[in-house]
Amino acid sequence: MSDLITYLVSGVALGCTFALIGSGYVVIHRVTRVVNFAQGTFAVFGGFISYSLLDGTLPQGLAQLVTVVACGLIGLIVGLVAIGKPGTDPLIALIVTLGVSIFCAAVFITAWGQDPISPPGLRGSVSILGADVQRQRLLVVAATLLTFVALSLFFSRTYAGKGLTACASNPRAAALVGINVRRMGFMAFAVGGALGGLAGALISPSVALSFSSDLPFALSGFAAAVFGGLTSPGRTLLGGIVLGVTGQLVAGYLDGSFQTEVALLMMLAIMVVRSRTFVTEEAK
Amino acid sequence: MLTVEDVVVRYGSATALDRVSLRAEAGEMVALIGPNGAGKSTLVNAISGLVPVESGSIVTGGRVAQVPEGRQMFADMSVVDNLVLGAWRSGDRDPSRIFDLLPALRDFAHRKAGTLSGGQQQMVAVGRALMSDPQILVIDELSLGLAPLIVADLAVHLRTINRERGTTVVLIEQEVGLALELCSRAYVLEAGRITVSGTTEELADSPAVRAAYFGGLDVGKDIEL
Numbered sequence: 001m002s003d004l005i006t007y008l009v010s011g012v013a014l015g016c017t018f019a020l021i022g023s024g025y026v027v028i029h030r031v032t033r034v035v036n037f038a039q040g041t042f043a044v045f046g047g048f049i050s051y052s053l054l055d056g057t058l059p060q061g062l063a064q065l066v067t068v069v070a071c072g073l074i075g076l077i078v079g080l081v082a083i084g085k086p087g088t089d090p091l092i093a094l095i096v097t098l099g100v101s102i103f104c105a106a107v108f109i110t111a112w113g114q115d116p117i118s119p120p121g122l123r124g125s126v127s128i129l130g131a132d133v134q135r136q137r138l139l140v141v142a143a144t145l146l147t148f149v150a151l152s153l154f155f156s157r158t159y160a161g162k163g164l165t166a167c168a169s170n171p172r173a174a175a176l177v178g179i180n181v182r183r184m185g186f187m188a189f190a191v192g193g194a195l196g197g198l199a200g201a202l203i204s205p206s207v208a209l210s211f212s213s214d215l216p217f218a219l220s221g222f223a224a225a226v227f228g229g230l231t232s233p234g235r236t237l238l239g240g241i242v243l244g245v246t247g248q249l250v251a252g253y254l255d256g257s258f259q260t261e262v263a264l265l266m267m268l269a270i271m272v273v274r275s276r277t278f279v280t281e282e283a284k
Numbered sequence: 285m286l287t288v289e290d291v292v293v294r295y296g297s298a299t300a301l302d303r304v305s306l307r308a309e310a311g312e313m314v315a316l317i318g319p320n321g322a323g324k325s326t327l328v329n330a331i332s333g334l335v336p337v338e339s340g341s342i343v344t345g346g347r348v349a350q351v352p353e354g355r356q357m358f359a360d361m362s363v364v365d366n367l368v369l370g371a372w373r374s375g376d377r378d379p380s381r382i383f384d385l386l387p388a389l390r391d392f393a394h395r396k397a398g399t400l401s402g403g404q405q406q407m408v409a410v411g412r413a414l415m416s417d418p419q420i421l422v423i424d425e426l427s428l429g430l431a432p433l434i435v436a437d438l439a440v441h442l443r444t445i446n447r448e449r450g451t452t453v454v455l456i457e458q459e460v461g462l463a464l465e466l467c468s469r470a471y472v473l474e475a476g477r478i479t480v481s482g483t484t485e486e487l488a489d490s491p492a493v494r495a496a497y498f499g500g501l502d503v504g505k506d507i508e509l
Contacts, residue, residue: 162365166361169360170358172356173352173357174358174369177372178373178416
């Protein structure tokens with residue numbers, strides 16, 4: 001029983017990470033129609049930057065905050081590269097983000113080396129129904145839920161958030177009322193970068209990251225985003241948690257090396273089942 | 285005031301507007317009529333700055349707002365949010381002045397714009413354009429897909445806006461009777477060129493316009509404003 005509780009909690013925590021990465025896909029795709037394959041790269045940046053900042057430079061909390069801001073800036077730079085040229089086709093931008101993620105792998109090796117690294121997180125554990133659960137994993141869940149509430153408030157209550165929603169809803173009408181749709185796309189990339197960076201900063205104390213960790217993060221985050229139809233952050237959160245818990249149960253009771261395959265199979269199944277819905281949502 | 289002078293717009297090798305000139309004085313209502321594909325929407329988008337002009341000039345004496353063809357709502361957002369976003373450039377985000385001008389909007393202020401009827405959406409589109417307090421309002425196909433009674437109601441609102449706020453209105457219409465009834469002057473655009481212009485009375489009496497757009501019938505008799 002305690003094993004099951006441990007797998008469930010760690011699965012929810014990992015799923016929250018996928019959801020944060022996935023919501024980055026959603027925010028960027030809604031505004032720019034670009035599937036940003038550098039989304040996993042933002043998470044790796046998040047883990048590595050927080051590792052460097054926590055190495056005696058900054059205290060916990062502040063280090064993560066600076067990491068999120070830095071990853072937001074990295075997201076903005078990726079956005080400038082991907083959609084900076086007016087009229088860039090979303091498919092071309094997708095390939096550019098893929099190229100950026102490959103380039104960044106070289107940056108990771110140069111700056112942080114090839115060995116997996118893991119910054120210190122919250123120490124200690126709490127007992128839940130007889131199972132010891134790391135405090136860091138509970139922090140991941142709490143921070144994710146807070147982030148999703150903040151995202152919801154940002155999009156529904158702030159003028160900038162409404163502008164982003166307007167660009168997603170009807171780019172032509174947005175341009176007509178004077179919204180610079182391309183600039184909003186840059187903002188979406190910055191938000192996506194911050195979300196990915198937060199995911200990496202939160203999960204890296206529990207899961208050591210290396211230069212090649214971007215791909216599994218990108219795949220799992222994309223699977224969560226696909227669960228939300230690439231439009232709904234709420235359903236992306238649900239998809240991420242389902243994916244994280246499934247992966248942890250598979251790793252705990254079967255074989256840990258199957259986790260990525262589970263993500264891929266799940267994404268495939270969802271895309272097949274929901275293909276009709278995607279067409280309808282795109283038509284809207 | 286709006287002055288369009290010798291404007292040329294091309295899409296690749298195709299010429300959409302060929303040395304088009306048009307003028308609307310402050311507080312005037314001017315109609316632009318013409319068949320499908322004549323270049324009316326291109327001219328509207330050029331005036332709004334959405335389409336680059338190859339040569340010629342467009343001088344506006346103030347802010348331009350557009351009511352686009354097909355309403356172009358933010359469908360998943362409320363009417364209030366649609367209105368508020370209309371003030372993106374102007375800064376005054378309080379929609380109460382629009383509710384005073386178009387009181388019917390209050391009845392569905394918190395409904396999603398995508399759930400409204402065509403006439404209601406057109407009213408939201410007009411209100412959204414007015415949120416930027418424009419000196420020039422360009423309306424692309426006010427009557428498209430709407431019942432005559434709803435069009436007549438919208439036309440009354442448009443006259444009120446023009447009279448009370450002194451807003452210059454450029455009305456692009458396929459419903460020529462409505463355009464000539466509402467406006468004091470009109471231009472006929474055909475195949476990217478202005479072919480006829482003058483007061484609406486002159487155009488209504490022009491045999492060429494009557495033959496092309498009314499089949500020789502009396503103008504403006506079908507719509508009571």
